Amino acid sequence: MSLLDEVVSVPRRTMTLFFMIDTSGSMMGNKIGAVNDAVVNVLPMLDEISETNPDAEIKVAALEFSNGASWLYSEPKLASEFVWQDVTAGGLTSLGEACSELNTKLSRSGFMQAASGSFAPAIILLSDGGPTDDYKTGISKLKNNNWFKAAIKVAIAIGDDADLKVLEEFTGSNEAVFTVHNIDALKQIIRVVAVTSSQIGSKSSSAGDATKQDQVVEEVKAQIENIDGAEAATQVDSSSYSDDWD
Amino acid sequence: MEYLNFTCQGESHKADNKVCQDYSLASSRERTTVAIVCDGHGGNRYFRSDIGAKYAAEITEESVRMFVKNIDSDIFRDKPFTAVGPIKELPEGYKETEIDKLFRQLFSSIIFKWNEKILEHAGATPISEWETEHVEQKYLDEFSQQKNLEKTYGCTLMAFVRAKHYWFAFHLGDGKCIALQKDPIWCEPIPWDERCFLNKTTSLCDSDAINEFRYCYQGKGNYPVAVFLGSDGIDDSFGETTNMVNFYIQLAKEIVLQSREKAEVSLQETLPQLSKIGSRDDMSVACVYDKSDLKALYKSLVQWQVSNVMAAVEDINVRIVNLKNKRDALQRKLISSDKTKIELQYAMNDLDRAFLQKRNLVKKLDILLQERDGEDFVPYSDEIGVDNIIEEPTAEVIEHVADKIDEEVDGVTPCTEEYSED
Numbered sequence: 001m002s003l004l005d006e007v008v009s010v011p012r013r014t015m016t017l018f019f020m021i022d023t024s025g026s027m028m029g030n031k032i033g034a035v036n037d038a039v040v041n042v043l044p045m046l047d048e049i050s051e052t053n054p055d056a057e058i059k060v061a062a063l064e065f066s067n068g069a070s071w072l073y074s075e076p077k078l079a080s081e082f083v084w085q086d087v088t089a090g091g092l093t094s095l096g097e098a099c100s101e102l103n104t105k106l107s108r109s110g111f112m113q114a115a116s117g118s119f120a121p122a123i124i125l126l127s128d129g130g131p132t133d134d135y136k137t138g139i140s141k142l143k144n145n146n147w148f149k150a151a152i153k154v155a156i157a158i159g160d161d162a163d164l165k166v167l168e169e170f171t172g173s174n175e176a177v178f179t180v181h182n183i184d185a186l187k188q189i190i191r192v193v194a195v196t197s198s199q200i201g202s203k204s205s206s207a208g209d210a211t212k213q214d215q216v217v218e219e220v221k222a223q224i225e226n227i228d229g230a231e232a233a234t235q236v237d238s239s240s241y242s243d244d245w246d
Numbered sequence: 247m248e249y250l251n252f253t254c255q256g257e258s259h260k261a262d263n264k265v266c267q268d269y270s271l272a273s274s275r276e277r278t279t280v281a282i283v284c285d286g287h288g289g290n291r292y293f294r295s296d297i298g299a300k301y302a303a304e305i306t307e308e309s310v311r312m313f314v315k316n317i318d319s320d321i322f323r324d325k326p327f328t329a330v331g332p333i334k335e336l337p338e339g340y341k342e343t344e345i346d347k348l349f350r351q352l353f354s355s356i357i358f359k360w361n362e363k364i365l366e367h368a369g370a371t372p373i374s375e376w377e378t379e380h381v382e383q384k385y386l387d388e389f390s391q392q393k394n395l396e397k398t399y400g401c402t403l404m405a406f407v408r409a410k411h412y413w414f415a416f417h418l419g420d421g422k423c424i425a426l427q428k429d430p431i432w433c434e435p436i437p438w439d440e441r442c443f444l445n446k447t448t449s450l451c452d453s454d455a456i457n458e459f460r461y462c463y464q465g466k467g468n469y470p471v472a473v474f475l476g477s478d479g480i481d482d483s484f485g486e487t488t489n490m491v492n493f494y495i496q497l498a499k500e501i502v503l504q505s506r507e508k509a510e511v512s513l514q515e516t517l518p519q520l521s522k523i524g525s526r527d528d529m530s531v532a533c534v535y536d537k538s539d540l541k542a543l544y545k546s547l548v549q550w551q552v553s554n555v556m557a558a559v560e561d562i563n564v565r566i567v568n569l570k571n572k573r574d575a576l577q578r579k580l581i582s583s584d585k586t587k588i589e590l591q592y593a594m595n596d597l598d599r600a601f602l603q604k605r606n607l608v609k610k611l612d613i614l615l616q617e618r619d620g621e622d623f624v625p626y627s628d629e630i631g632v633d634n635i636i637e638e639p640t641a642e643v644i645e646h647v648a649d650k651i652d653e654e655v656d657g658v659t660p661c662t663e664e665y666s667e668d
Binding site: 005085 | 444478
């Protein structure tokens with residue numbers, strides 16, 4: 001007789017994908033439009049990964065930051081049910097506050113469940129400038145957070161004005177920062193990073209000995225070779241691209 | 247004392263054509279009963295961790311039996327329940343006791359013998375065809391040069407030992423040890439190591455392994471009624487620890503109502519299924535129990551299950567009331583923005599889902615109530631109901647659930663000394 005009768009619960013394992021989106025004034029216009037468009041388009045892909053993955057289901061949470069930081073929803077939603085509400089740009093770049101807010105939610109009393117049965121989250125940070133608040137305090141809180149330490153962290157620098165050093169500090173590696181220079185590249189890289197992080201992050205078995213973060217970085221690097229206007233942050237000094245946001 | 251254990255290959259390992267890297271054993275002789283679970287690490291770097299796990303379990307069994315045989319059992323006499331965390335987490339000024347010193351000797355001996363054994367295995371077992379094909383060259387080179395051999399065989403280790411006058415347990419790495427007892431009904435007797443988080447674990451192959459052991463013991467003649475050791479494949483399948491405790495209670499009930507043999511067969515049938523729908527990892531359970539004490543505890547176990555599901559029903563009632571309030575508030579608003587429409591749709595979907603969860607919980611609850619109350623069984627019902635109908639709960643119900651809204655439910659019950667008498 002199976003012991004898994006009607007009395008025992010075996011919940012599905014979960015991986016949460018976080019979008020952290022800079023909605024400061026400099027994002028106004030095409031940049032924020034491209035972000036809205038790209039996230040709406042990637043959600044069905046995340047749902048498909050979640051549906052076909054025997055290892056885990058994918059939930060999505062989104063945090064926007066400008067003069068402050070606020071979550072689109074008060075809890076992570078299943079990728080299949082996440083309804084994207086277009087974000088609008090205006091104000092400053094409170095990255096420090098966003099990091100503090102993320103730190104609060106990366107906990108059992110926040111958005112995370114028991115560590116047993118969970119996968120490390122994936123966090124995608126998008127920004128086109130430098131922080132206007134005390135970001136160091138926020139980042140240092142995150143650096144002590146076990147969920148953050150284990151997370152897949154990727155940053156997308158939108159244009160030449162993005163502060164690459166800060167994004168590198170956030171991800172813990174300059175390899176995990178990617179720069180885009182035009183609208184189309186921005187849309188494509190959001191798709192590539194979100195899909196790759198979800199695919200790798202929600203798998204229980206990993207190939208070889210590389211960390212999931214390393215695997216995501218390698219995969220994204222390989223894919224951006226085909227995206228005109230996107231490059232690894234390490235290549236920016238010798239970049240042949242110039243920003244074109246029209 | 248009775249015991250049982252079972253290990254099976256995980257679903258993901260079947261798919262990848264990888265061997266099972268868990269190993270468990272349980273045995274009883276000379277009035278000493280032992281249960282051990284070892285979990286070999288996944289990943290290319292640890293390509294012989296299945297062998298490492300087997301050796302770790304066998305060496306530990308031999309070592310703890312020697313330990314019990316050779317030490318003067320008076321050292322444990324009248325010792326209350328004592329739990330000692332990894333060295334790093336001990337309070338400053340912690341004074342090592344004679345028992346601590348004995349345990350350090352035991353752990354040191356296990357590590358030493360395990361290293362000897364893997365060295366011997368590495369020397370006698372050249373790189374296989376499968377290993378050549380599947381393992382990265384840098385690890386094969388290291389192996390050939392006998393560098394970092396312990397990594398190749400790396401695994402976790404967890405053991406419970408019940409001797410004539412005392413018991414002890416120790417753990418290095420992840421997985422969980424759960425004890426069933428009179429009050430509270432369950433606990434985790436061995437302190438946790440915060441370094442074991444998500445897919446990270448401490449290990450027998452760590453350079454500082456000796457300082458990563460944590461352990462507990464008691465010599466007052468009181469024993470847990472049953473102790474279950476489970477690898478992280480079990481743990482990860484259940485998420486919340488209470489779900490796992492519930493599973494072990496089902497196994498304990500099977501032992502009481504049926505027999506050890508039937509419980510073992512059930513475990514053999516269940517673990518592969520659990521791997522399939524749960525963590526997909528290898529699965530191991532080893533258990534030591536006193537059947538007559540377990541029998542005496544039976545009603546309390548069922549009562550715990552009833553209370554556990556009842557608490558979940560109360561929590562879902564709180565959620566239902568909150569969602570209904572949210573939905574009603576949004577419905578009263580003029581639906582002027584997309585945001586309001588989306589929030590309303592979410593509230594309605596979440597409400598449907600909450601009722602579905604409640605229906606499932608009530609089904610479980612009725613099964614347990616029937617088991618507890620027999621002929622006096624009355625199906626569970628409450629004023630909130632199990633269907634999403636537009637009916638307001640009474641003020642009393644709202645007040646009751648509102649009281650619960652801010653309550654934090656912590657999954658881990660602290661361990662106490664209240665073990666059953668032997």
